[in-house]
Amino acid sequence: MTIEVKNLVKKFGAFAALDGVDLKIGNGELLALLGPSGSGKTTLLRIIAGLDWPDLGEVSFDGENALVRGAGERQVGFVFQHYALFRHMTVFENVAFGLRVQPRSIRKDDASIRARVKELLDLVQLDWLAGRYPSQLSGGQRQRIALARALAIAPRILLLDEPFGALDAKVRKELRQWLRSLHQEINVTSIFVTHDQEEALEVANRVVVMDKGRIEQIGTPGDVYDNPATAFVHGFIGESIVLPVNVSDGRVRLGDKALKIAAEGASSGASKLFVRRHDMQVGPAGSGSLDGSVRQVRSFGPIQRAVVALCGGEIIEIDAPRDRELQAGEIVGLEPRRYRIFAA
Amino acid sequence: MTMELQQSLEYAAPEARSHVRPFAAPDDVRSEPKFVRIGIIALATAFLSVFVVLPLVVVFAQALSKGVSAYFAALSDPEALSAIRLTLLVAAISVSLNLVFGVIAAWAIAKFEFSGKTALVTLIDLPFSVSPVISGLVFVLLFGAQGYWGPWLQSHNIHVLFALPGIALATSFVTFPFVARALIPLMQEQGTQEEEAAISLGASGLQTFFRVTLPNIKWGVLYGVLLCNARAMGEFGAVSVVSGHVRGETNTMPLLVEILYNEYQFVSSFAIASLLAMLALITLIAKTMLERHIDEEELPHDD
Numbered sequence: 001m002t003i004e005v006k007n008l009v010k011k012f013g014a015f016a017a018l019d020g021v022d023l024k025i026g027n028g029e030l031l032a033l034l035g036p037s038g039s040g041k042t043t044l045l046r047i048i049a050g051l052d053w054p055d056l057g058e059v060s061f062d063g064e065n066a067l068v069r070g071a072g073e074r075q076v077g078f079v080f081q082h083y084a085l086f087r088h089m090t091v092f093e094n095v096a097f098g099l100r101v102q103p104r105s106i107r108k109d110d111a112s113i114r115a116r117v118k119e120l121l122d123l124v125q126l127d128w129l130a131g132r133y134p135s136q137l138s139g140g141q142r143q144r145i146a147l148a149r150a151l152a153i154a155p156r157i158l159l160l161d162e163p164f165g166a167l168d169a170k171v172r173k174e175l176r177q178w179l180r181s182l183h184q185e186i187n188v189t190s191i192f193v194t195h196d197q198e199e200a201l202e203v204a205n206r207v208v209v210m211d212k213g214r215i216e217q218i219g220t221p222g223d224v225y226d227n228p229a230t231a232f233v234h235g236f237i238g239e240s241i242v243l244p245v246n247v248s249d250g251r252v253r254l255g256d257k258a259l260k261i262a263a264e265g266a267s268s269g270a271s272k273l274f275v276r277r278h279d280m281q282v283g284p285a286g287s288g289s290l291d292g293s294v295r296q297v298r299s300f301g302p303i304q305r306a307v308v309a310l311c312g313g314e315i316i317e318i319d320a321p322r323d324r325e326l327q328a329g330e331i332v333g334l335e336p337r338r339y340r341i342f343a344a
Numbered sequence: 345m346t347m348e349l350q351q352s353l354e355y356a357a358p359e360a361r362s363h364v365r366p367f368a369a370p371d372d373v374r375s376e377p378k379f380v381r382i383g384i385i386a387l388a389t390a391f392l393s394v395f396v397v398l399p400l401v402v403v404f405a406q407a408l409s410k411g412v413s414a415y416f417a418a419l420s421d422p423e424a425l426s427a428i429r430l431t432l433l434v435a436a437i438s439v440s441l442n443l444v445f446g447v448i449a450a451w452a453i454a455k456f457e458f459s460g461k462t463a464l465v466t467l468i469d470l471p472f473s474v475s476p477v478i479s480g481l482v483f484v485l486l487f488g489a490q491g492y493w494g495p496w497l498q499s500h501n502i503h504v505l506f507a508l509p510g511i512a513l514a515t516s517f518v519t520f521p522f523v524a525r526a527l528i529p530l531m532q533e534q535g536t537q538e539e540e541a542a543i544s545l546g547a548s549g550l551q552t553f554f555r556v557t558l559p560n561i562k563w564g565v566l567y568g569v570l571l572c573n574a575r576a577m578g579e580f581g582a583v584s585v586v587s588g589h590v591r592g593e594t595n596t597m598p599l600l601v602e603i604l605y606n607e608y609q610f611v612s613s614f615a616i617a618s619l620l621a622m623l624a625l626i627t628l629i630a631k632t633m634l635e636r637h638i639d640e641e642e643l644p645h646d647d
Contacts, residue, residue, distance in 0.1 A: 049544055050544070051540050051543070051544065070543075071540075071543045071544045072543055072545070072546040072547065072548070073546075074544075076544060077544075078540075078544040080537050080540070080541060082537060084537035084538050084540065084541040085538075085541075086538055086541070086542075086556055087538070087560065088559040088560055097542065097545055097547070097555075098545035098546055101542070101546055101547040101548070101555070149541075149545070150545075152545070153545055153546055
């Protein structure tokens with residue numbers, strides 16, 4: 001099932017939740033909508049599901065206008081952020097719900113419904129919880145039941161709103177892996193919303209980065225991480241050092257100090273230099289474009305994180321390998337290995 | 345006196361019930377000195393005894409003052425039976441009406457966004473803020489012989505005032521807020537996610553309402569019905585204005601209590617009053633039990 005979204009606009013009062021969004025999603029993709037809160041990602045998901053209607057724009061499934069259909073007719077499985085399990089029904093009845101409310105003409109008999117629910121509970125590995133009520137389940141179990149319930153109607157699209165948002169860190173990691181393998185198994189076009197960049201990069205085949213109701217970049221996880229299209233994407237994905245610089249005649253200046261790096265086509269004027277923490281090469285004093293004094297060092301795992309004060313007064317954090325232990329008070333030379341310059 | 349009892353049952357919205365913390369342990373710093381605690385408890389007990397328990401005891405004592413047979417004779421008097429029948433009928437009508445309207449109003453207010461919502465919520469509370477006598481007078485103005493629709497009704501030989509329709513209307517008006525107000529906070533807290541889930545799973549609007557919304561609020565509905573019923577049976581002011589006090593025809597129990605009392609028929613008067621008092625006690629017990637279930641419905645859905 002392919003999904004196409006064209007020029008979607010949705011306003012809540014004066015606030016534009018979606019401000020002209022275009023997006024094409026291929027069959028069987030596992031797509032992440034990534035952005036800070038208020039970026040419009042959940043609104044986009046709800047419009048695709050039919051739980052909200054856009055003010056302008058088109059949504060089509062396999063080239064067919066989806067906006068003429070109500071949520072119940074779109075065959076979309078929706079997993080809510082807080083799961084929205086029916087609290088007065090057992091796990092079994094929750095999963096069976098979508099099958100039981102089908103029109104009489106296509107509704108399956110009770111035995112087939114039971115068999116199908118059993119199959120789904122097996123798929124999410126929770127068949128032993130069939131008789132429990134949602135309030136008796138842990139967060140991770142509720143999450144998987146919500147997914148089984150959404151899958152019961154054999155959805156053509158699976159939509160997940162912050163699927164791991166309400167879970168603790170460990171369960172979250174397990175479920176990420178599980179969701180990815182589940183997607184491989186059932187291969188339904190799936191979109192999930194998240195504000196957690198690590199989650200998006202780890203789970204999705206393709207990531208859509210959104211901000212203020214607009215799409216900033218669409219690409220593979222590697223793409224958006226290595227080649228951020230905008231300053232926002234660079235700042236949002238991965239931890240970045242941001243330095244105010246000035247570009248003129250193809251040279252980059254920080255304060256009155258000219259850096260050795262090339263402007264790489266950045267237009268002249270006040271700009272921002274973005275460098276990933278681990279892309280700042282650390283050497284002896286005077287070895288790089290910048291000098292700075294180490295204020296503080298913390299070592300954990302394979303890296304040491306140092307707080308460095310540059311001579312211009314800017315304070316940055318860098319991640320260096322532990323081949324040479326840094327000392328507080330030491331003067332070091334810094335050189336951006338990989339960087340991007342965006343107009344300020 | 346029974347009227348006072350009925351009034352003491354006056355509606356308390358579930359959200360107004362404070363979430364009482366367990367009493368502080370004796371060595372807790374927040375705990376008061378022992379004599380203060382005993383003093384306060386004694387004061388509260390004395391107050392309750394004088395203003396609640398004593399009147400209740402007096403009602404039953406007076407009703408049974410001439411013996412059990414006189415008590416039952418008073419209750420089986422045709423006038424008393426007619427009043428009991430009318431009260432039950434009026435309560436049944438107004439509770440059913442308010443059940444339907446209350447659930448619909450609460451559903452609309454809690455689950456949908458529309459302009460004028462605040463005005464609607466205020467309007468629902470109106471019967472609580474208006475004196476019942478005024479509520480009764482409104483119906484006299486509308487349906488009375490000199491009222492807006494009086495001449496038309498008269499020419500079509502339809503009796504509203506001083507008859508069952510008028511009493512039922514006035515009672516329904518006065519008791520309208522109970523069901524709606526019991527449900528609005530409950531439904532608002534539950535949100536719309538379960539309904540959205542049901543819709544996206546292919547359920548129709550009606551299926552969603554009967555399979556998801558209604559089961560989630562069933563205890564709240566019962567709670568509203570219970571309070572609505574107690575007030576409907578005990579309503580005096582509004583009914584007094586529209587009933588016309590036709591003996592054996594348009595007297596409800598509270599009206600009959602007053603009439604008999606004024607005629608110095610104390611045993612008969614208090615016998616009927618004792619029925620209303622028992623209704624009050626049963627309502628109180630049922631209310632306490634229901635509140636426990638409503639707390640379950642209010643339990644947050646996730647941790």
